[in-house]
Amino acid sequence: MAEMVLEVSGLTVRRGSLTAVQAVSFGLAAETDTALVGPNGAGKSSLVQALLGIIPHQEGEVRLLGHRLSRQGRLPEAVRAQVAYLPQTFPLVGRVPLTVAEFVGLGWDPAGLRWPWRGGEQRRRAVVQALGKTASQDLADRLISELSPGQIKRVLLAFCLVRPRRLLVLDEAQAGLDAQAVESFYNLLFQLRRTEGWTILQVSHDLEMVRRTCTGVLCLNRRLRCSGPPNHALQPQQLEQVYGRGYVPYQHHHAPSPPLP
Amino acid sequence: MSPWEGWLDLLQQPFMQRALIGGLLTGSLGGLLGSFAVLRQLSFFSDALGHSALLGITLGILLGLNPTLVLIPFAVLFALMVSRLVDNNRLPTDALLNIIYSSSLALAVVALSFVDSYKGGIANLLFGDILGVSWLDLGLILLLLIGASGYLLLSRRDQILLTLDESLARSRGVDVGLHRLLFIVVLALVVALSIKAVGVLLISAFVVIPACASRLVSNSFNLYVPVAAGLGGGCAVLGLLLSGALSLPSGPSVVIVQLAGFLLALALAPRSKGPGAAG
Numbered sequence: 047m048a049e050m051v052l053e054v055s056g057l058t059v060r061r062g063s064l065t066a067v068q069a070v071s072f073g074l075a076a077e078t079d080t081a082l083v084g085p086n087g088a089g090k091s092s093l094v095q096a097l098l099g100i101i102p103h104q105e106g107e108v109r110l111l112g113h114r115l116s117r118q119g120r121l122p123e124a125v126r127a128q129v130a131y132l133p134q135t136f137p138l139v140g141r142v143p144l145t146v147a148e149f150v151g152l153g154w155d156p157a158g159l160r161w162p163w164r165g166g167e168q169r170r171r172a173v174v175q176a177l178g179k180t181a182s183q184d185l186a187d188r189l190i191s192e193l194s195p196g197q198i199k200r201v202l203l204a205f206c207l208v209r210p211r212r213l214l215v216l217d218e219a220q221a222g223l224d225a226q227a228v229e230s231f232y233n234l235l236f237q238l239r240r241t242e243g244w245t246i247l248q249v250s251h252d253l254e255m256v257r258r259t260c261t262g263v264l265c266l267n268r269r270l271r272c273s274g275p276p277n278h279a280l281q282p283q284q285l286e287q288v289y290g291r292g293y294v295p296y297q298h299h300h301a302p303s304p305p306l307p
Numbered sequence: 308m309s310p311w312e313g314w315l316d317l318l319q320q321p322f323m324q325r326a327l328i329g330g331l332l333t334g335s336l337g338g339l340l341g342s343f344a345v346l347r348q349l350s351f352f353s354d355a356l357g358h359s360a361l362l363g364i365t366l367g368i369l370l371g372l373n374p375t376l377v378l379i380p381f382a383v384l385f386a387l388m389v390s391r392l393v394d395n396n397r398l399p400t401d402a403l404l405n406i407i408y409s410s411s412l413a414l415a416v417v418a419l420s421f422v423d424s425y426k427g428g429i430a431n432l433l434f435g436d437i438l439g440v441s442w443l444d445l446g447l448i449l450l451l452l453i454g455a456s457g458y459l460l461l462s463r464r465d466q467i468l469l470t471l472d473e474s475l476a477r478s479r480g481v482d483v484g485l486h487r488l489l490f491i492v493v494l495a496l497v498v499a500l501s502i503k504a505v506g507v508l509l510i511s512a513f514v515v516i517p518a519c520a521s522r523l524v525s526n527s528f529n530l531y532v533p534v535a536a537g538l539g540g541g542c543a544v545l546g547l548l549l550s551g552a553l554s555l556p557s558g559p560s561v562v563i564v565q566l567a568g569f570l571l572a573l574a575l576a577p578r579s580k581g582p583g584a585a586g
Contacts, residue, residue, distance in 0.1 A: 100477040123480060131478035136471050141346050143522055143531045144467065152464050157480035159461040189526060215478075 338539025435506030
């Protein structure tokens, strides 16, 4: 039986008086790539944020690598270090004078108080290696505010790579990218998933890309409406349960590509 | 005595030496805290804190207590209350802060007008009296500078992640609530302890201008924070020397030098390459 990286049981998340996610249960086996799909306001971002302890959850249980996440979102540091999260955007990124190497180094630093010069050489080596794996070496001394959206995504992957991780959670990774950049991002992500042994959970609106790249799909509209492999979960009758009647998936205009290997 | 000799004589006066040390410490502290405050869009918050400090000083005077000792807890409590109000309110933050700082300033000035002994001292409170700082004041500011530097250095990773994105910071195990609270407390203490030297109206310049100048010329975070602190301290010392040489008011002289530093940084700043400049 495959090792379970994430186990969710009866999870309910409230934001103020609104129930964003209700009684959701699912599990992610190691080295799978699962998409979380659903209409706007379905609770996708709330769900992934609750799974990572970014926001508290009110009911149910979340286990990450076998460790229980507290309701307030606390997790042992050794477990948290193996989980990486990429939010949709960083609104303040343009204002912060941070180089790519400095940013990726933040992904290496363990949590808690420590002098910034501790582990400097190890950090530097890990950063160089991570930038190399994402073909971003030439960006090391550039300010992140100067990068294109595609470059930022590569650097974010380097941020995840700088330490060994088991679970990668992406919230609409393709947001802000053009079709070519989406293609190139997913190619890199897929390649890294195989070489790094990542388990991926990604929020996505691009059902075509989900069909091509993911091993599983979770369809959410406050509750989990359906789940399974893409060829099952993305059937029109299943999608109607999530998006409502008359739903017509948007066809992207980039050239159709074969499924990623 | 020539003007040069007069100036050298002034430098040998203990009050001027205390002022220079005070300027160096206060300016560095403003630059240090400002480097994070500016990026987190707290510039206006520090302005509001500075204006409300007058209310704290007035409270001290009305209670017959040492105004500085009343101001420290007042500024911290006030900062925490305002921070909570801003977080839990639908109004735009700048509008809310405007209401808070203008009304606390008005309340303080009206209350002070009833205190005969302070009628003449309002200008000092508004624009600072760095020449009047005592060794005790300097000791407290030095302690705060050491404490703030240690805290920001030790939590550097958490501070940067928090500045970049709160959800990213939380996902990396950063105690966002605690660090936001501590930063607000340190910022309030900086304002409270710098008011005597800098004044209610000019304190935000000490926090904002050096950090903005540093942001313009820094090409890494490792450079940005020390340059902001260095500019803050350096401009304060230069401003005080200028004020001594030309018999100008000290606080405004420092701010004018900071402005000159900012304009120089603006002229020297590399033009922004913009996103994706290199493809």
